[in-house]
Amino acid sequence: MTEPIPGFPDSLMTPTPETGFQLAIKLSRLGVKVTQPDMDTLKKLRPKYSKDADALIASSQVIAIHYQTIAAANDYWHTNKGDVS
Amino acid sequence: MTEPIPGFPDSLMTPTPETGFQLAIKLSRLGVKVTQPDMDTLKKLRPKYSKDADALIASSQVIAIHYQTIAAANDYWHTNKGDVS
Amino acid sequence: MTEPIPGFPDSLMTPTPETGFQLAIKLSRLGVKVTQPDMDTLKKLRPKYSKDADALIASSQVIAIHYQTIAAANDYWHTNKGDVS
Amino acid sequence: MTEPIPGFPDSLMTPTPETGFQLAIKLSRLGVKVTQPDMDTLKKLRPKYSKDADALIASSQVIAIHYQTIAAANDYWHTNKGDVS
Amino acid sequence: MTEPIPGFPDSLMTPTPETGFQLAIKLSRLGVKVTQPDMDTLKKLRPKYSKDADALIASSQVIAIHYQTIAAANDYWHTNKGDVS
Amino acid sequence: MTEPIPGFPDSLMTPTPETGFQLAIKLSRLGVKVTQPDMDTLKKLRPKYSKDADALIASSQVIAIHYQTIAAANDYWHTNKGDVS
Numbered sequence: 001m002t003e004p005i006p007g008f009p010d011s012l013m014t015p016t017p018e019t020g021f022q023l024a025i026k027l028s029r030l031g032v033k034v035t036q037p038d039m040d041t042l043k044k045l046r047p048k049y050s051k052d053a054d055a056l057i058a059s060s061q062v063i064a065i066h067y068q069t070i071a072a073a074n075d076y077w078h079t080n081k082g083d084v085s
Numbered sequence: 086m087t088e089p090i091p092g093f094p095d096s097l098m099t100p101t102p103e104t105g106f107q108l109a110i111k112l113s114r115l116g117v118k119v120t121q122p123d124m125d126t127l128k129k130l131r132p133k134y135s136k137d138a139d140a141l142i143a144s145s146q147v148i149a150i151h152y153q154t155i156a157a158a159n160d161y162w163h164t165n166k167g168d169v170s
Numbered sequence: 171m172t173e174p175i176p177g178f179p180d181s182l183m184t185p186t187p188e189t190g191f192q193l194a195i196k197l198s199r200l201g202v203k204v205t206q207p208d209m210d211t212l213k214k215l216r217p218k219y220s221k222d223a224d225a226l227i228a229s230s231q232v233i234a235i236h237y238q239t240i241a242a243a244n245d246y247w248h249t250n251k252g253d254v255s
Numbered sequence: 256m257t258e259p260i261p262g263f264p265d266s267l268m269t270p271t272p273e274t275g276f277q278l279a280i281k282l283s284r285l286g287v288k289v290t291q292p293d294m295d296t297l298k299k300l301r302p303k304y305s306k307d308a309d310a311l312i313a314s315s316q317v318i319a320i321h322y323q324t325i326a327a328a329n330d331y332w333h334t335n336k337g338d339v340s
Numbered sequence: 341m342t343e344p345i346p347g348f349p350d351s352l353m354t355p356t357p358e359t360g361f362q363l364a365i366k367l368s369r370l371g372v373k374v375t376q377p378d379m380d381t382l383k384k385l386r387p388k389y390s391k392d393a394d395a396l397i398a399s400s401q402v403i404a405i406h407y408q409t410i411a412a413a414n415d416y417w418h419t420n421k422g423d424v425s
Numbered sequence: 426m427t428e429p430i431p432g433f434p435d436s437l438m439t440p441t442p443e444t445g446f447q448l449a450i451k452l453s454r455l456g457v458k459v460t461q462p463d464m465d466t467l468k469k470l471r472p473k474y475s476k477d478a479d480a481l482i483a484s485s486q487v488i489a490i491h492y493q494t495i496a497a498a499n500d501y502w503h504t505n506k507g508d509v510s
Contacts, residue, residue, distance in 0.1 A: 030106070242327070
């Protein structure tokens with residue numbers, strides 16, 4: 001009934017806050033792709049919305065929401081506290 | 086008073102982060118369908134909004150909010166950590 | 171000072187994820203009705219916004235936010251896990 | 256430095272989910288009033304936005320966000336579970 | 341690298357729900373000021389957006405999000421429960 | 426597959442609420458930069474959106490969402506409670 005989502009990670013765990021943010025970016029984009037799976041259409045949209053401040057801020061907001069989820073999943077990388085340089 | 090929602094899952098539990106994301110997509114769409122139950126009207130809207138960057142980002146945001154709920158319900162799939170490949 | 175809200179439930183507890191979603195829909199609509207209590211005005215708005223993709227996605231988002239609250243209130247229906255068919 | 260907010264409650268505790276929702280409505284409106292304290296200006300805006308579906312849905316969303324806070328503050332009125340009719 | 345934010349509080353703790361709301365208002369405004377630090381530009385914008393229902397509702401939403409954070413930080417002022425009049 | 430994000434912090438821990446807010450601002454901007462990495466394009470957008478009330482409020486909202494994450498990561502700086510002046 002539901003098709004697999006290409007490129008979806010097996011886990012929400014990431015080693016660092018940065019890789020967690022990259023995962024949030026990925027989930028945000030996957031959320032767009034499932035609604036518009038045609039890559040050609042998406043590529044045509046990009047030049048326009050990537051120069052539109054409102055769309056950029058809205059994209060940043062979706063990333064922020066996913067980052068809340070991923071940061072909580074990783075217990076905010078607390079165990080990393082001491083050993084990151 | 087309230088009619089059943091066709092296709093609504095019996096549980097928010099999913100085996101993996103990916104199937105949880107698929108459930109988030111489903112809930113997002115059900116949230117649209119309950120407001121506009123007429124499938125013909127919805128189908129007419131799709132070609133337009135699926136080419137509109139703002140609508141795609143907004144859809145991705147609703148998925149992100151539902152994913153927060155589903156990820157929390159599944160305790161972020163922590164028990165999956167070791168055994169997914 | 172504050173008038174009762176007709177149809178407001180006595181509890182956020184629901185037996186299933188589906189009935190919880192129906193409650194989220196109800197709260198979303200009550201949030202609209204308290205701002206615009208005149209049913210005639212609301213009925214006039216419906217044909218238009220129910221054909222507007224942006225308004226449908228925004229409605230779905232409000233449902234998603236209320237669903238977070240209701241799902242948490244019901245501990246994500248964890249006790250239901252085994253016995254739903 | 257910061258002036259008092261007229262009508263602000265002394266507590267986020269409410270006896271029922273319904274009175275909690277009324278508090279969420281109140282906080283949403285107070286959030287508007289602190290930005291535009293002039294009641295005459297606010298009254299002039301009301302006829303227009305209360306007939307605008309987008310504004311009504313956006314208002315419902317702010318209520319939903321405050322309701323998350325208030326419901327959590329009241330532990331989702333769990334102690335009410337048995338004794339509400 | 342990052343300059344101090346004038347007027348930022350030393351703590352998210354506030355004695356009451358009302359002072360917590362005032363802090364939420366303050367953080368919302370600081371979020372605007374860091375993007376547009378020029379006070380003259382901000383003052384020019386105010387007459388217009390403070391008469392725009394959409395902008396007022398959006399401002400109220402940012403306050404609501406910060407209030408979630410502050411209310412959680414203060415454990416919803418639970419210890420206040422008995423002794424506020 | 427995913428390139429590093431220049432300037433991303435090693436930890437979400439910050440010594441104070443203020444430095445946490447600065448981190449929230451940084452994450453909001455990084456969320457924009459990953460979608461539009463070309464600094465020249467971003468610089469061209471700034472004069473316009475920094476004079477647009479809607480964009481400023483939307484930016485403040487993204488900061489507010491990231492601040493929720495960072496504040497939770499830092500346990501709301503509770504250990505700071507006594508020793509800030």
